[in-house]
Amino acid sequence: MAEPMKIRATMQGDVADVKVLMNHPMETGLRKDAKTGQMVPAHHINTVTAKINGNTVLEGNMAGGVSKNPYLGFKVKGAKSGDTVEVSWVDNKGDKRTDTAKIA
Amino acid sequence: MNALRRNVLKGATGAGAVAVAVAAGLITPARVLAATPRSAFDAKGMADTMKAMGLAAPADSKDITIKAPDIAENGAVVPVEVTSSIAGTSGIAILAEKNASPLVADFSFQGGAQGFISTRIKMANTSLVRAVVTAGGKTYTAAKEVKVTIGGCGG
Amino acid sequence: MKKAILGLIGLGLLGGAVNVMASPESDRQEMIKYYTTKYPNIKIDDYVYGALAFDADSKAQYDAIMEFPPYESVLEKGKKMWETPLKSGKTYADCLPNGGKNIAGNYPYFDEKAGKVVTLIDAINACRVANGEQAYKPGDKATTGTLTAYMRTLSDGMLMNIKVEGPKALDAYEDGKKTFFSRAGQLNFSCATCHVQNAGVRLRSELISPAVGHTVHWPVFRGGDNLVELQTRYVGCFKSVRHISAPAGSEKLNNLEYFHSYLSNGLPMKASVFRK
Numbered sequence: 172m173a174e175p176m177k178i179r180a181t182m183q184g185d186v187a188d189v190k191v192l193m194n195h196p197m198e199t200g201l202r203k204d205a206k207t208g209q210m211v212p213a214h215h216i217n218t219v220t221a222k223i224n225g226n227t228v229l230e231g232n233m234a235g236g237v238s239k240n241p242y243l244g245f246k247v248k249g250a251k252s253g254d255t256v257e258v259s260w261v262d263n264k265g266d267k268r269t270d271t272a273k274i275a
Numbered sequence: 276m277n278a279l280r281r282n283v284l285k286g287a288t289g290a291g292a293v294a295v296a297v298a299a300g301l302i303t304p305a306r307v308l309a310a311t312p313r314s315a316f317d318a319k320g321m322a323d324t325m326k327a328m329g330l331a332a333p334a335d336s337k338d339i340t341i342k343a344p345d346i347a348e349n350g351a352v353v354p355v356e357v358t359s360s361i362a363g364t365s366g367i368a369i370l371a372e373k374n375a376s377p378l379v380a381d382f383s384f385q386g387g388a389q390g391f392i393s394t395r396i397k398m399a400n401t402s403l404v405r406a407v408v409t410a411g412g413k414t415y416t417a418a419k420e421v422k423v424t425i426g427g428c429g430g
Numbered sequence: 431m432k433k434a435i436l437g438l439i440g441l442g443l444l445g446g447a448v449n450v451m452a453s454p455e456s457d458r459q460e461m462i463k464y465y466t467t468k469y470p471n472i473k474i475d476d477y478v479y480g481a482l483a484f485d486a487d488s489k490a491q492y493d494a495i496m497e498f499p500p501y502e503s504v505l506e507k508g509k510k511m512w513e514t515p516l517k518s519g520k521t522y523a524d525c526l527p528n529g530g531k532n533i534a535g536n537y538p539y540f541d542e543k544a545g546k547v548v549t550l551i552d553a554i555n556a557c558r559v560a561n562g563e564q565a566y567k568p569g570d571k572a573t574t575g576t577l578t579a580y581m582r583t584l585s586d587g588m589l590m591n592i593k594v595e596g597p598k599a600l601d602a603y604e605d606g607k608k609t610f611f612s613r614a615g616q617l618n619f620s621c622a623t624c625h626v627q628n629a630g631v632r633l634r635s636e637l638i639s640p641a642v643g644h645t646v647h648w649p650v651f652r653g654g655d656n657l658v659e660l661q662t663r664y665v666g667c668f669k670s671v672r673h674i675s676a677p678a679g680s681e682k683l684n685n686l687e688y689f690h691s692y693l694s695n696g697l698p699m700k701a702s703v704f705r706k
Contacts, residue, residue: 174503186389192498199397201375217313221388228388234316236371236379236397238352239654240500244393247386345487346635348706349653354494395495424635 173262178272180256187250187274189221191243191258199235215263216241222257223250223274250274311368311381324370324377333407333414336361341419343404350400350423356393357406359415364390366409372418373402383409398423454594454603454692458642461626461693465640469630477643478700484630484637488706495704501579501651505702508580511573517562522581525557534585535646535699538592538688540599547602547684550578551659568661568679575657579649582701590646590699592692606689609682610641615673621686645691647700654704660687 174194181188193216200213213235221229221243228247243258250256252274259269315327325332342356357367367390368381379396390408398404403418452460462474469484476483482492512530515521523529527536537550548556551574555565566573594603610621621641624633629640648660658666661678664686668675676682 177498177502179498190393190498192500192502194503197397223386226386228386229382229384231380231382232311232313232316233380234376234378236316236374236376238395238397238500240503242393242395242498242500244356244391244497245382245384246389246391248389249387344491348488348491352495352500352654354491356494393494395500 173266173268176258176260176268176270178256178258178270180250180272180274182250182252182274183246185248187223187247187254187256189243189245189247189256189274191221193219193241193243193258193260193268195239195241195260195262197235197237197239197241201235213263216260217263219243219258219260221245221259223247224254225257311378315378317376318378319375321370321372321377328368328378328381328407330407330414333416336408336415336417339406339408339415339417341404341406341417343419343421345420346422346424347398350398352395353398353404353421353423354393354395355404357391357408359390359406359408359410361390361408361410361415363411364408365411367392368407368409369394369396370405370407371396371398371402372405373400374398377405381407454600454689457607458693458695461642464626465629465642472630474642475697477640478646478694478697480639480643480647480705481630481637483640483643488637492704495654499651499702499704501655501657501702501704504576504651504655504657505580505583508576508578511577512580516558518560520561522554522557522577525560526553530581531584532588534582534701535588535590536592538684538691540594540596540602540688542596542598545598546681547606547688549661549679549684549687550581551679552684554578554581569659569665569677571657571659575649575659575662578659579651579657579702582648582699585699586701588699590691590694590697592688592695594688594692602685603689603692605682606685606687609686610689615668615671617671617673619671621667621690641690642693643697645687645694646697647703650703650705652705 176194177192179190195216196214198211198214202211203209204211215235216233219231219233220227229245254274255271256274257269257271259267261267311328315324318324318327338360340358343353347353355369357369359367364384366381366383369379370377371379380394382392384390398421401422404421405416405418408415466474472483479489482489512522527533534550537553538547541548551568554577559565568574594600613620624638625641628638631638645660649657652658659678661683664683665675665678
């Protein structure tokens with residue numbers, strides 16, 4: 172079971188400033204385990220989707236080149252305080268996670 | 276800036292290959308960014324990656340700002356922020372040119388999302404970090420060099 | 431090369447000056463005067479950022495990462511450990527002063543009765559043992575590291591407030607000072623060689639941090655979420671100069687931490703932080 176994301180969203184003028192921290196190892200598949208000498212299999216988030224009040228605002232694709240525990244910051248015009256931000260990800264093993272937060 | 280020019284010169288053969296591919300009708304220049312094929316993330320080297328992304332040689336743009344360090348504190352966590360002030364920006368892709376697989380992530384915007392993305396990437400070597408922006412069916416690009424050193428200290 | 435030679439001359443001068451039996455406070459003032467004379471443009475308050483105070487590009491990356499640090503889940507684990515009652519049913523908050531809040535800057539302190547320096551980790555272990563648990567191993571990331579990483583956030587912003595009172599405390603302080611200024615290892619470096627005489631200078635690609643401001647921000651999370659405790663860093667530093675270090679939690683390193691912490695008196699705690 173994937174650990175929850177942390178989402179912080181604040182209004183900066185008429186633009187919502189959204190910051191997300193996902194919990195994921197983001198293994199590239201190119202790294203050797205120092206102890207066993209075996210290659211660590213690729214395990215990374217493939218897609219990310221962000222919605223505000225149910226409307227998609229951001230769709231992303233990523234791979235092992237994004238740092239462990241991925242951080243995403245984006246800005247949405249027209250959103251307002253109290254709106255719900257929903258962020259979801261799906262990884263290459265089919266594991267997924269969705270979390271929500273209110274815009275402060 | 277000079278680093279960028281050098282790279283463009285160095286990449287000339289790669290771009291040529293892409294142009295040939297376009298001419299041969301193998302790839303189409305216009306595309307929907309969100310539909311980046313998964314294979315583009317596994318492509319090795321810049322030329323193959325751009326090809327897999329279905330990108331013809333994008334035009335250099337001064338309206339793309341890349342905020343990234345001159346020297347990365349740690350290649351495993353390099354903060355990168357891309358802002359595009361090109362009207363109608365609908366997508367931003369981030370590439371680390373010397374990574375085994377250069378394409379790191381790409382994002383498409385709708386419903387009021389601005390042409391802005393902030394993230395942290397892994398970089399294997401000193402290289403250009405390139406942003407490719409899609410706006411109005413066209414693609415634009417900018418790059419910034421980030422030096423990666425092998426460090427040991429930190430306190 | 432020239433810089434290195436200047437550094438060596440500096441060591442002689444400073445080493446000579448500090449070896450005169452001085453009070454801890456005059457040691458601290460002298461150290462600050464040394465840095466501020468060399469780097470008049472860097473405020474001593476910024477020394478809590480370590481080497482980052484000397485390099486805007488590094489500091490910008492630190493700021494970007496600290497906006498949402500990748501190690502947040504480790505702090506959450508630490509919070510759970512902190513809140514979980516010990517065998518006696520009591521919590522750490524019950525047995526540490528002030529519920530464990532705004533106290534980290536008082537450690538290490540000198541315990542007159544025990545006749546030795548007590549670090550924050552010692553105090554936590556004393557609490558564990560008194561409440562029916564086994565002591566944690568100093569330097570263990572999963573236990574002392576994770577717990578103190580969270581516990582220190584409860585003291586974020588507190589000013590470091592180390593006291594050296596009485597002859598025995600002064601002896602422990604002087605012992606730590608001796609370790610700090612003694613050259614050791616194959617490379618024949620002391621702590622001061624790098625972190626006093628060459629602070630702000632590049633050692634190959636690395637900017638060296640000043641000793642003042644060091645102790646306010648441990649443990650650090652290197653490269654994202656790799657937790658490193660202060661005394662583990664001491665052991666690493668000694669290893670870097672090819673010296674066999676005393677282990678984390680030993681009297682020698684506790685005394686070093688006592689002296690080292692005194693140098694940061696008056697500076698705010700920064701818990702917990704990212705380092706490369």
